[in-house]
Amino acid sequence: MFSIVCVYNNEEILNDYLLKSLNSQTTNYELILINNTQKKFKxxxxxxxxxxxxxKGKYxxxxxxxxxxSSNTFLNDLExxxxxxxxxxxxGAAGKSKEKVIISNIKEGIPPKFAGKIQIETPVKVQTxxxxxxxIPKNVFDMVPFDEKVCNGWHLYAVDYSLSINENGRDVYVVPASIYHKSAGDSFSKEYYSILKKLLNKHRxxxxxxxxTMGNWDSEYPLSIQKIFQRSIFYWTKFKKKF
Known part of the structure; x- marks a missing residue:
């Protein structure tokens, strides 16, 4: 059985997307919703x-x-x-490895377009x-929690967990999960770079x-210079996808 955990701050979006698709699933699951409309969690x-x-689920x-x-058999197939x-x-549904391209079956944005350059039919090992x-398997999560000191905001927590779990001797995979993500995921912010700096220091x-999926970051090169370069590449790639 799956346990599904979601932090939400917009009930209308939650109902129209995640909950609507969960209601059509053909297998049982446990749903844990975290209401953060009042910004209880930082x-x-x-x-x-x-x-x-x-x-309580296995995963x-x-x-x-x-x-x-997307599919009413999504949970069955994923298990x-x-x-x-x-x-x-x-x-995860999207990730990146040393090939430097996003691997994912996700469609995102309006109108929907593939988020990744490479689509897959079987699991592929990646870095993040x-x-x-x-x-995350429940037995793994019980041993390795998220790092609240490094990831003290709303970015890069899966990236940090991927690197940490690999350092603990376990593998990281993108799976062929064909889902739709309304957001195009193109938000850079001061918080993003603040967390990124700590993450790079931690795993240096x-x-x-x-x-x-937002860029490739060199832990030994000044982040201030990388920011300009990586943002230019990211937004140019997004621009090309539109045409």
Missing amino acids: SAAEAFNQEGKKA IIFTHQDVDL LILDSISNLGIA LDECLFI KNYKIVYT
Whole structure:
């Protein structure tokens, strides 16, 4: 069984996307909704650590409120895929590896377009995952929580977890999850870079380059210079997708 954990701040979006698609699922699941409309939680890591420990499922899905699972057999199909992966630490719907391109079956934005350059039919090992939807086995989450000190906001918590769980000897995979994500995921902010700086410092000994769906970041090069370069590449890629 899955436990599905979602922090939401817009009930209308939650109902129109995640809950609507969950209602059509053909298998049982546990739903843990975290109402953050009053900004009780200051970070995703804090919210997920507090509420995720209540989960009873074999796998915990952490997802955004504006995700549509697309198929009524999504959970059934996903469980079969996850059960086939040995040494699983964390799996997600989108991620990146040293090939430097996003691997994902997600469609995003309006009108919907593929989020990744590479679509897959079987699980693919990657370095890091995107935050929109990812899955952690409950026994893994019980041992390794999210890092609330590094990820003290709403960005990069799946990236940090991916790197940390790999350093703990477990693998990170993108799975062929064909979902729809309303947001195009193109938000850079001061908070993003603040967390990124701490993340790069934390993992510097093990990763010279951290590959994320928002850019590739060199832990040994000044972040102030990288910001300009990576943002230019990211938005140019988004612009090209529109045409």
